[in-house]
Amino acid sequence: MADGTAKRMMQSGQPERIVSGQAFDEDARIELSVRPKRLEEYIGQKRVKENIQIAIDAARSRGEALDHVLLYGPPGLGKTTLAQIIANELNVLIKTSAGPLLERKGDLTAILTSLEKKEVFFLDEIHRLQPAVEEVLYPAMEDFRLDLIIGQGPGARIHPFPLGHFTLIGIVHRLDFYEPADLLIIIHRSAKILNIQMDEGGAEEIAGRCRGTPRIANRLLRRARDFAEVRAAGRITRAVAQEALQMLGVDAHGLDEVDRNLMIALLDKYAGGPVGLGTLAAALSEEEDAIEEMYEPYLMQIGMIDRTPRGRVATARAYEYFGRDLPKRQPRLF
Ligand SMILES: Nc1ncnc2c1ncn2[C@@H]1O[C@H](COP(=O)(O)OP(=O)(O)O)[C@@H](O)[C@H]1O
């Protein structure tokens, strides 16, 4: 475990956070076995699931391609899983790409023109698409048509190229953080598949610390198992899970060092805010994007941080959690 971490740090220059929703290599390996393959195995996200079930049933009964499904949300919540489930349920192949991989218009055109009728195309991280590439994508989605430009300069012609009614799973369903009850089901399911012994207390402890994210739940489960095998006869109890996760720097709310540094800077250095994103990022030597996309969503979800027009503020809950006295006068206007 320690070796793997060192290696990853050397490759990226940045340590990977155990509570990151982003997939690591080891996640990719394990996800093959624990990832649900049918819609009925997909836990939680009730509203999204119902909508997708209806769309699948309708497409099936009409023998047509599925309407475009757009899924988005923080990493690790089940977008890729859902895309693959849709392809499985419709019995079609799936082609995958991601926003940052499509550098030029031609990259997207090449994929779109290679799609077979009704094939599912999963485009991940759609918010990272270049504007020039978006221009190609939207007509393709709306009319199943691609405008190919043939020739150059004044002689260039636009040829509409019909696409065989593909289903694009781009990324307008927002996946949200999971409820504790759903996380418990996911954790028990994974433990069973991976042959891990665990009691209810152990599962609850992992559910409480996984930031509402199945990928993190599965990762913490594996780490707790490693610890249990070495120190506790292989069984994950509440005490074993607590000790294992504390050793990894993950606290009872799933916060790690990075989150704590952010909260402590906000509370102590900036008197609870409001402080602008840029200032906070500079104080932590982090990218603004990283704070906005990776750290804040969960801190907001659990009510530690608020975003206001004047900047980020720490909530009363944050003062309490970090053992700071609430300022008598709220640092608001006037
Ligand atoms: N609804 C779910 N039910 C059960 N397991 C899930 C669910 N959503 C995600 N997972 C688990 O979390 C892992 C990561 O999900 P993934 O679809 O790759 O996330 P994303 O694409 O949103 O980053 C999957 O391999 C799967 O094991």
Ligand SMILES: [Mg+2]
């Ligand atoms: Mg994914």
